[in-house]
Amino acid sequence: MSKVRVLVGTKKGAFILSADGKREKWEVSGPHFAGWEIYHLKGSPVDPNRIYCSQTSGWFGQIIQRSDDGGKTWFQPGTPPGETKTPDGMPKGESNKFKYDVSKETGAPLTTHQFYDGTQHPWEFKRVWHLEPSHSDPDLVYAGVEDAALFKSTDGGKNWHELSGLRGHGTGPKWQPGAGGMCLHTIILDKKNPNRIYIAISAAGAFRSDDAGKTWKPINKGLVSQYIPDPNAEIGHCVHHVAMHPSKPDTLFMQKHWDVMRSDNAGDRWHEISGNLPTDFGFAIDVHAHEPETIYVAPIKSDGEHFVPEGKLRIYRSKSGGNEWEALTKGLPQSDCYVNILRDAMAVDSLDSCGIYFGTSGGQVYASSNAGDSWAPIVRDLPGVLSVEVQTLS
């Protein structure tokens, strides 16, 4: 029978939730890396036992952890087990180095971006927001970081180098941080075209590469953000998250800082699909595993009040690719609930009856085994959830 493994990053550690295909009885493993912020963990589509994890702390910085056994044991890939490099057998920390490329040879000696006060500010690494393993190679993995940049490892996370064409393509000085920092939070790899990569940055916008990350272009036409003086600005939009179904790689769905958007031409132009949502502010967005026109969002009251509106936890689903939305509430609290759902905290499995999962700032992880028709909590009392990913295991 198939199984699912839910990978949960929280403010105080990582948790792994496992169940068989019925998705009724869950085993909870964790906390792994107790006390650390786990911004994201994600498994390789090629080798589901290979999981990458971003372990971070304002005190101690960034650690990359890797598991090769489905999350049972972890190590810093800078030095795998058995390949220690010190006399005492201590692992190296090379996997934790994210060094911005400032070499003239690559044409990317970019050192400043716009800061909150409009002045230019040097690029400073803070943490890894998102890890995206390749569809074809378990040792190939991308990292989206803060201050926004894209890094790549081809050796299973041991070493990282920047794809500096992104910061260096010309718009970098106009990038500015959102409230949570200037983060590259979304990385989408096109399974059908290994040269195409989409990324999104708060608060710069969305970008696309068609040559495996060497060169990039902004893809923000059609986005409207009232705080940007220039209505035609291509840079400066606070894109919160982007989702894509692998069977339709030219169709993208975006949750922006206000507005839910859609593009059908690989991001060259966007149009709004907020429709009848009670509020179109939010962070998370995802697509049904088998229905490319069925999408899910978690509306949040406003940019000033980051919790669900009216005290009701509601996920909204559109089966028409946007504009017409229905509230999914069965099994979710409908009073006195004031949680948030962050951008990487929603995921889907690929079982026949598509499962949807999301985690909240209140520490709950909810699951639906019927595409959102009904929900039940897997766990209620974790630390605030930062990310949710799901592996479907045969």
Next chain:
Amino acid sequence: MIRVVLPAHLRTLAHVSGEVTLELAAPPTLRSVLDELEARYPMLCGTIRDHDSLQRRPFLRFFACAEDLSHESWDTLLPPEVAAGKEPFLIIGAIAGG
């Protein structure tokens, strides 16, 4: 022999419990103690000093013999009691945040 006390999370990362002891040939300075610590425990690189700048991470402080050495020059000699192993060199994380 230099005794070093690490914050709890770094002890976990370094797979140690209790104090760490380091052997340094010359009289210890802030720089030489951290160099030796990171050489012995490379997974701590970047967790106490920034990877690139090698500056102290802002939420960490250095103490010895009840004195805050955090803003001293890297070539500051540690107190004789620390050099003799009678007192530890303390790396302390800020009690801040949630």
